[in-house]
Structure formats: C-alpha cells, structure tokens
Amino acid sequence: MATLEVKDLHVRAKEEEKEILTGVNLKMATGEIHAIMGPNGTGKSTLSETIMGNPNYEVLSGDILVNGQSIIGLPVDQRARAGLFLAMQYPAEIPGITNAEFIRAAINSRRAEDDQMPIPAFLKKLDHTLKTLDMTEEMSERYLNEGFS
Known part of the structure; x- marks a missing residue:
C-alpha cells in the first residue's frame, strides 16, 4: 500500500519572511480519504503546492515522503511519477x-x-x-x- 507522509513540515513562501506551515504532520495511505479544512490563509494551498514541488515555496525543515522515500528536492514530474497528482477545483479547459x-x-x-x-x-x-x-x-x-x- 502506497503512503504519503508529511513530517514536521515548516514552509514559507519565498517572497515572504513569515513561516506559513509550522510543523505539519500527516500520513495517508492508498484508499484513505482525508479532508483538510480551515479558513482562508491557514496553509491548505501552501501544503498541497509544497507537496507537489512548487518552487515559490521553501521547505525550512521537515520532510515529505512517498513510500518512505523523501521527495524534497525532486522536480514536479518526478513527484508525479511517484504517484502524486494535484487537481485544481476549476482546471483550465x-x-x-x-x-x-x-x-x-x-x-x-x-x-x-x-x-x-x-x-x-x-x-x-x-x-x-x-x-x-x-x-x-x-x-x-x-x-x-x-x-x-
């Protein structure tokens, strides 16, 4: 069973000084359904963008693992090949x-x-x-x- 694990993740936007994610932990296995909810500005999009490797976000500490292997530093296409996919609510046609x-x-x-x-x-x-x-x-x-x- 494949797993995605986020360990004590600390992230900031490269354009800002402020840390957006401050110690996020999450573990998901194939077939599980998780909902991440919260008000605007609490880091939901930052978490998903960081997991997918958006270069506008800097991982200060912590790790992101897919099947036990760190993906920090991998480009987006290699993260996708590892099984990650980010769908947008309103994708461009x-x-x-x-x-x-x-x-x-x-x-x-x-x-x-x-x-x-x-x-x-x-x-x-x-x-x-x-x-x-x-x-x-x-x-x-x-x-x-x-x-x-």
Whole structure:
C-alpha cells in the first residue's frame, strides 16, 4: 500500500519572511480519504503546492515522503511519477486535445521513444478501463478538462 507522509513540515513562501506551515504532520495511505479544512490563509494551498514541488515555496525543515522515500528536492514530474497528482477545483479547459490523447501522451512519456504504445493497444486498454470505471466513451473524446469542476 502506497503512503504519503508529511513530517514536521515548516514552509514559507519565498517572497515572504513569515513561516506559513509550522510543523505539519500527516500520513495517508492508498484508499484513505482525508479532508483538510480551515479558513482562508491557514496553509491548505501552501501544503498541497509544497507537496507537489512548487518552487515559490521553501521547505525550512521537515520532510515529505512517498513510500518512505523523501521527495524534497525532486522536480514536479518526478513527484508525479511517484504517484502524486494535484487537481485544481476549476482546471483550465484545453480545446483541441481530447482526454484520450492526453492520457496516451502521459503513458508514452514514461516509455522509451522506441517503445511507444500503439494506438490499437491503447484503445483496447482505454475501453477496458472505461468499463471498469463505468464511464462512457464520450468522456474520453471530450476536450481536456471540458466541463470539469
């Protein structure tokens, strides 16, 4: 089971002197649901941005671990490859790129140039996954983030 663990995390925005996160601890395992709630300005977005590696935030001390391995200092793409993903409440719609095209590009980005997933194999896997998730094919043909919230 995969885990995300935040240990005694202290963070500040690089543009500010003030520490925003002051000793945050959190442990989550695959399949668990957690809600982080609080008024504006309490560090919810700072925590998520720091976990994903936004360079506008500086980790003063503490650690962020994925499956026991520190991700502090890793670039965003390596954090994503470790299994992290940050979804925004109102993502920008990208007309002209379908969800299916985006997913195939994401899959192929992890494969060698000479081992790209062929379209027929991708479509077969996509159909199987859509059935598993009880989603219609229409969703895969929508433009990226169209109608999402």
